[in-house]
Structures are given as structure tokens and as C-alpha cells.
Amino acid sequence: MVVNARARRGHAMFRNACDALSGLPCPLDARAVENPADLEPTVRELLAGKPDLLILGGGDGTISGLVDLLVGHDVVLGVLPLGTANSFARSLGIPLTIEGAADVILNGRSRRIDLGMIDKDYYANCAAMGISPKIAETVPHGLKRVAGRLGYLGWAAYQFLRFRPFTLIVEQNGRYERLRVVEVRISNGPYHGGTEVVESAAVDSGEIVVQAVCGHVKRRLIVNWAASVLHSDYRKEEVREFRGREIRLDTIPPLPISIDGEVLAHTPVTARIAPGIIEVMAPV
Numbered sequence: 263m264v265v266n267a268r269a270r271r272g273h274a275m276f277r278n279a280c281d282a283l284s285g286l287p288c289p290l291d292a293r294a295v296e297n298p299a300d301l302e303p304t305v306r307e308l309l310a311g312k313p314d315l316l317i318l319g320g321g322d323g324t325i326s327g328l329v330d331l332l333v334g335h336d337v338v339l340g341v342l343p344l345g346t347a348n349s350f351a352r353s354l355g356i357p358l359t360i361e362g363a364a365d366v367i368l369n370g371r372s373r374r375i376d377l378g379m380i381d382k383d384y385y386a387n388c389a390a391m392g393i394s395p396k397i398a399e400t401v402p403h404g405l406k407r408v409a410g411r412l413g414y415l416g417w418a419a420y421q422f423l424r425f426r427p428f429t430l431i432v433e434q435n436g437r438y439e440r441l442r443v444v445e446v447r448i449s450n451g452p453y454h455g456g457t458e459v460v461e462s463a464a465v466d467s468g469e470i471v472v473q474a475v476c477g478h479v480k481r482r483l484i485v486n487w488a489a490s491v492l493h494s495d496y497r498k499e500e501v502r503e504f505r506g507r508e509i510r511l512d513t514i515p516p517l518p519i520s521i522d523g524e525v526l527a528h529t530p531v532t533a534r535i536a537p538g539i540i541e542v543m544a545p546v
Contacts, residue, residue: 266320282364321345326522353451373544378450379534392445395520433510
């Protein structure tokens, strides 16, 4: 087990996780990693021992940043959701408590799922263009850890005042389409920012879903998010979706892309799906 001790609640919950997983049928090699730069070397070290199960504890960024390393290994992923939004865990139906997530690891079932790809980079849940990368690039260090989701939403509101709509160019099967949009979600699962916004996406559908919230004014984004939080059908208004194995995306102007909360790419990019590429413990 590798826990990102700098993820929100990560350090405080490490001991609780060890206790909750005491029922595993084999010894637990548990590591609390303080420095994010040490996460990847730690996971590589543990994978070299060819474990049956690798448990990752942290937020969506932690899971997505490390999931590449599991590809090609005969290992099952266990998820301890310790972040702010925990969208990947929500998409899998994993409880957001230590005890609930540990119970899934102990008593759940192995489920083969897809991963999304931006160019050659695998990711777990959702990539985005628009305000999300702007927030991820500028959010003060430690804000999520100290103030939680409320603090994060406050910073998002500040960045929204500086945000502008942009042009999206979609290329699929040799056809091009140009749209004026306020946000683009490239989804392998239905949750983004802890809210169900792309209900047509699933972790085992074999397709990537690109959802564009269309509009020339940024209040369209407020309306869409509010309708999503309230589970109103109005969230489908002024929304276009494209789905398939591979979709080419460009923007005017060129924009950064956040991948599960971390800015890791810039347009233009190719969004792909890697069907059934890893196994994860999920609820029965």
C-alpha cells in the first residue's frame, strides 16, 4: 500500500487504513510517502516484487499519476479515496470512507476497466479544458489540504471572473466540427470535480466521451454545473457529446489540459480509450 501523505487527509488516515486492512490474508507492506516526488519510485519498487494487490491512497491526481505504472503488470488496484473530489472512486461506486473503501478491498470483486489516454498518457477518470486547468495551474499550494472543498470552490469562483469562452475543433473519422464552448470534459467516468456531469461515460464502456458545454457567454457554465449538482435534465441543454475509440481535439487559442486535476498537456491532443487495460477492486 502506498499512501500520498500530502493528499488531503492522507497522513492522518494512514494509520486508520492500516488498521482497516488488517484482515488481508497476507502481510501488508504499507508506505506513507511525504514527498510526492517519491511516489513513482516507491510504486516501481513495490511492483518489482510482483504483488497480487497494490493499494493507492490519495486523491484523483495521485491515482491518475500512478496508474500508468500498473499497465502491463499482473496486479489488481485497490483504491483508498483520500482527496477532495474522489471522482474515480465515485465512478466505481467505492465508499469515500476509509472503512468502506477497505471493505471493498477485502470483500469486493476484481473488475477490469478502461483507462483514458491523452496522447500517450494514461489517466483514470476525466481530463478537462477550460476553467478546470486554470484553477489547477493557479490554486495556492496547500489550499485543498487546509480548507478542503469549500476553499477550492472559493478559488474556482475567483478564477471564473477571469475566464473566457473558446473555440473547440473536433476531428473524428475524417470529419471536422467547430464549436464555441465554455468547457470540455474528456471522460472515462461520469464524475468530474466530485459531481456527476457526464452520465453517459463509464469506466468499462470501451469508448472515450468528449462532452462540450456550448455557449458564447460563461454563464452557460454556471447553469450547466448548477443543473448537474441538482440532477436536473437542464444540464443536457447546449451540450454536445462525441464518443469513440479516438478523437482529435484542438482549441483556439491553444489551451492547457488538466488530467484528473493536474495540468499535464496542451492542445492539440488526441483523446483515446485503452479498453479493459487494468483490474481494480470494486463493490460486488
